[in-house]
Amino acid sequence: MEMWFSDMHTENVKLSIKIDRQLFSAQSEYQRIDVLDSREFGKILVADGDLMLTEMDEFIYHEMISHVPMAVHPNVEHVLVIGGGDGGVVRELVKYDGIQQIDVVEVDPLLVEVCRKYFPQMACSLNDPRVQIYHEDGLRFVRSKADAYDLIIIDSPNPFGPGEGLFTKEFYGNCYNALHEDGIMVNQHESPFYREEAFQCQRMHKRIIESFPISRIYQAHIPSYPSGHWLFGFASKKYHPLDDMDGVRWKLLGIRTKYYLPRLHAGVFALPAYVEELVKDVE
Numbered sequence: 001m002e003m004w005f006s007d008m009h010t011e012n013v014k015l016s017i018k019i020d021r022q023l024f025s026a027q028s029e030y031q032r033i034d035v036l037d038s039r040e041f042g043k044i045l046v047a048d049g050d051l052m053l054t055e056m057d058e059f060i061y062h063e064m065i066s067h068v069p070m071a072v073h074p075n076v077e078h079v080l081v082i083g084g085g086d087g088g089v090v091r092e093l094v095k096y097d098g099i100q101q102i103d104v105v106e107v108d109p110l111l112v113e114v115c116r117k118y119f120p121q122m123a124c125s126l127n128d129p130r131v132q133i134y135h136e137d138g139l140r141f142v143r144s145k146a147d148a149y150d151l152i153i154i155d156s157p158n159p160f161g162p163g164e165g166l167f168t169k170e171f172y173g174n175c176y177n178a179l180h181e182d183g184i185m186v187n188q189h190e191s192p193f194y195r196e197e198a199f200q201c202q203r204m205h206k207r208i209i210e211s212f213p214i215s216r217i218y219q220a221h222i223p224s225y226p227s228g229h230w231l232f233g234f235a236s237k238k239y240h241p242l243d244d245m246d247g248v249r250w251k252l253l254g255i256r257t258k259y260y261l262p263r264l265h266a267g268v269f270a271l272p273a274y275v276e277e278l279v280k281d282v283e
Helices: 058-070 088-093 109-118 120-127 138-143 161-167 169-178 195-209 247-252 262-268 273-282
Strands: 003-008 014-027 032-038 042-047 050-054 078-083 101-105 131-134 149-155 179-188 214-221 229-236
Touching: 003 042, 003 050, 014 042, 014 109, 032 109, 042 109, 050 058, 058 088, 058 149, 058 179, 058 214, 058 229, 058 262, 078 088, 078 138, 088 101, 088 120, 088 149, 101 138, 109 120, 120 131, 138 169, 149 169, 161 195, 169 179, 169 195, 179 195, 195 214, 195 229, 195 273, 214 262, 214 273, 247 262
Parallel strands: 078 101, 078 149, 101 131, 149 179
Antiparallel strands: 003 014, 014 032, 032 042, 042 050, 179 229, 214 229
16 A cells, blocks of 8 residues: 655645655654655654654755855854754754854754654754754743854744744844844745745845844745745845845855855846845845
8 A cells, every 4th residue: 555645735736745655753842753664855843743854955954054154244153043943954063164063943852753763864964063952942042142153043833833933033133133233133034935935035035124234035945845845044234135135155164065166156146026026025
């Protein structure tokens, strides 16, 4: 008998992946976590029935949320990752020798342990001595910080349910306060394609521009995510994502990537017309 996992994109659209076997399933204090194995996408991490990542294309998401700000800010030493318990963002960040401290705030300890076991190519980076993991609520954690970080990466779940607090005006204002005077914040910004997620994109962008003087949206193609068209938000107190990007400096670091390149950088901020209209409606 064939097994299929279906990730619901809307009430009328779903992505179905043929599953070879289920590797893990458990209910944590916060969510149900499943690990599935497939031929096309490799191992798949599922939380509360929603696809979180796949082995095949996770590198796109994690590279784009990490290297874009790192190519702009000239001296990142202290980083806060909110979410990120799978270790994918940290795997990209530890490639930078100049980073001294990476604080990871992941509320669910079971998620971290599951990823250590089933996704070691990501989670092994969590063992880096510069990494400190806090099993706390991200909203509460960042509220207690001031002038502490050069970069904040918000690797958050969907903007409803347990992670909803990470999409509020208060939260983005707290992130602003937690950053140094030249700090950068990057967040996953959902897909602009389907109506409900497009509304979430607008809502997030509106709240971010109320806190940060510089705010831009960029994009990537992630096959397993809803519509495949995914957005990220870049917000900064000082640095412009294009004017202050130094491709030569970044290339001299010798960092190996599979998706991100300096020549790609400018292009990802060139948004399609329909996305520009979404942004202008709230600006």
